[in-house]
Amino acid sequence: MSTETAASAAEKITGANALAAAKPTNQKSSKKSKKQDAQQFLLKTPKGTKDWFDKDMVIRDAIFGSLTSLFKRHGGVTIDTPVFELREILTGKYGEDSKLIYNLEDQGGELTSLRYDLTVPFARFVAMNSISSIKRYHIAKVYRRDQPAMTKGRMREFYQCDIDIAGNYDSMVPDSEILSIVCEGLTNLGINEFKVKLNHRKILDGIFEACGVKEEYVRKVSSAVDKLDKLPWEAVKKEMVQEKDQPEEVADKIGEFVKVKGSIRETLSFLKSSELLANNASAQKGIEEMTTLADYVDAFGIGEKISFDLSLARGLDYYTGLIYEAVTEGSAPPENADELKSKAQKNSKDKEVDDASEYVGIGSIAAGGRYDNLVGMFSNGKSIPCVGISFGVERIFSIIKARAAKQLDKIGSAHTQVYVMAFGGGEGWNGFLKERMAVTNQLWQEGVNAEYLYKGKANIRKQFDAAEKTGAKVAVILGKEEYPAGQIRLKVLGQGAESDEGELIKAENLVEAVKAKLDSLNQDGLDDITRLIRAI
């Protein structure tokens, strides 16, 4: 967050990035070249960011479309907040990770930072507008000045897809709907092999309290426990004892609990039989809520997807109740777990980013929890209970892309349905450019996605090639003799049927005939990518 090195570093980077000589281009309009002398740029996007395009963009758009339908299906409304917030809104919300916040330069006395997540801006929005209840979804970019690991899908700029339910409702009712949204959302994206791990902050805090962890150590011990899905118990215990200053017998007692996982009712049965927790108010409150939840999970038919796992802790400070994380099954721990662990130990001393705790979320494809006090931090204590989930779209993207790799070749990036061509040649042949424009325009006016080649004359081969690249399903062909006689040829594309003659229709029936042809080719009404995602 310091700016002290800015000035000198600025000079350095500018020098390094702009190559030695500013070399003028051979621009035709020499008049303007003084201002526009071309430099040889180091052409790249900023560290940890990337462009999205082509097939990747088509897949990501399909994911957004699927999640948007999901959120609307559950009554969600969307909002849009600025990409940067007043810095003080973000301060003190993310614990140690606050150092990852991107600051903008001071803008005339106003200090602002790029948003770190969508949750804190949402809480600010609810408080600022005195909203008492809302079910809002938000698909947008967030920013974390982290060490990027692109191969693992960890970027500095990335999308979150969130839905949150704010309002005073009966215990665990919105929470269970969020869990059903997670399951429904992943299933609709063709991801069936996942588990939703649950825990409850009140139970976890109760366990720590009952085992003798002092209040000021609770979050630290919690973060050690959270690594149990990646590290063996012995390593976690060592961290508690050596780094988090816990007596060995406290760690051992904790170990009795956090190794437990199972169905909600199995883990509840273990917790209810614990004498140590019997008199712990926090744990008992959590147990009561989880008992209620068990019924609702049954009503939604998602019990088999749920694992009540006492080792789940989640990093963020603001959770107050149920917490959860959807993980793909069979996602292996990172190959360099040991190396990261030792780096994490080193870093935790000089207060750098804790890489090990960061990658705990790597197998995670959606995560969230209940946060009942966050809105209150912005509204002088008048809090609105909230619960929500964030889908990690980059991770979901990687899974879908890997599975769909082969089939993707068959899918175009454009949504073109029809390609309008001219066929002719010889004396006096003008290429029917204006005629292609007029016919294409007729299709546009009726809502048909159509293109034509931006050349006055082009042979039929080039037009077919161009059509194929767009993924168009139907060719509309204006023949040199046919078109002036009021006839147009329709031909189905992409079925190796190019030697086929197609069918001749009356020009006045064009739109109708094209629509009928498209309907006959798309019986299920799905677009290609949606069909692909459902099929894999």
Added chain:
Amino acid sequence: MSTETAASAAEKITGANALAAAKPTNQKSSKKSKKQDAQQFLLKTPKGTKDWFDKDMVIRDAIFGSLTSLFKRHGGVTIDTPVFELREILTGKYGEDSKLIYNLEDQGGELTSLRYDLTVPFARFVAMNSISSIKRYHIAKVYRRDQPAMTKGRMREFYQCDIDIAGNYDSMVPDSEILSIVCEGLTNLGINEFKVKLNHRKILDGIFEACGVKEEYVRKVSSAVDKLDKLPWEAVKKEMVQEKDQPEEVADKIGEFVKVKGSIRETLSFLKSSELLANNASAQKGIEEMTTLADYVDAFGIGEKISFDLSLARGLDYYTGLIYEAVTEGSAPPENADELKSKAQKNSKDKEVDDASEYVGIGSIAAGGRYDNLVGMFSNGKSIPCVGISFGVERIFSIIKARAAKQLDKIGSAHTQVYVMAFGGGEGWNGFLKERMAVTNQLWQEGVNAEYLYKGKANIRKQFDAAEKTGAKVAVILGKEEYPAGQIRLKVLGQGAESDEGELIKAENLVEAVKAKLDSLNQDGLDDITRLIRAI
């Protein structure tokens, strides 16, 4: 762009915004309150930014949806670039307006800035990926550290909706398609009263050259001419003579040209008869291109929307050919034009923002042009010709909102179709919460948008009220006696028919019956907001 005041201003603003005393809230979980002591924040978004929500968000989403369909209809593919770019990418592209660029703090030696438009990042993308042709659309936020004027829809963070065609094609073919996209896009949004003003940079530069303007004054004189739609000729002439150092006879000669406007062929006929331009190569090249364009505009049937207006100049440096701007007809010049003019004169001396030149675009709802050299600035001269348009969504939003004000009351922000309720009471009545969950879940699984009240027990009145807020069209009612007997009641909502009994169906036929009912209520297949926009 200077950061010198950052440190002192930082302290000031923090002191001012955080109110005097940090006042602890009455949080229930006192354990966590140490870290989370609530401050009284000045709850707002940064200057020139705002939250979008409720009806406004529904309208804006509908505009984005309409434009996205438009872009796809014309074969567009979308890309996503980072919200910030390396600073040197943006440098030297926006002339005087470069001072409006938002810088981020130095990130470990990397200097970055928020994007100012979508065009320069697009050119960087095309160059970086060595793309030879692409038709890309991009709907995203851009950032300008301008004086916000919210009532006029001028913000520091706002959306642009761009489509650009890059590639070597026949002259004026992509250009004419962009013009047809503007007309089709606005018409689809229910905006019929608009004109697309055209001009050509080569003609304009030719006129200035032929009238005796020296090369180094061309862009300055051009920016004076661009104000002719807001200021009388006398004021523009005065600016040329007094501020832009032009001899009076030069200004008078220019005046002979820039007052001319009409259909493409009318203005062309004037230009072709000009002896002054007869030997000017630049002007003749532009005249030739405009002659070609006239035919294509006819082919697309948009001639009556076009005005070839020799006063249109557009501010940005990078245009090299056709330029255009769609303006709503009857949009009055701002009431305080004189005041702004004098402010502009004053400011132009101390190099502040030129307010008068800024609001030239205020009646403008879409604008763009051809820029053949921009990609070359990033690729050592290997340029790709480009032409594009940017729809100003904030301005279009204001027009639609003003027209739709009354009807908007009838439209919900949610997309809920069905509300699931329970009806009962008396001894042993449990509110059917789990039953409502299970039935709602059944609807979700079949793709129906459905909600229910998150309360264990609620009287029927409260459930109807909640249903009405969501805009649901159909109520599914689980009656205390009916549901256990395998029957469910369907009722149409929102037609003052709440005393009506609805109809009783078999529980096993629920999904089918609900879908049939929804279909019968939505014959045209449009959602409410789309229907509204088309109707106004």
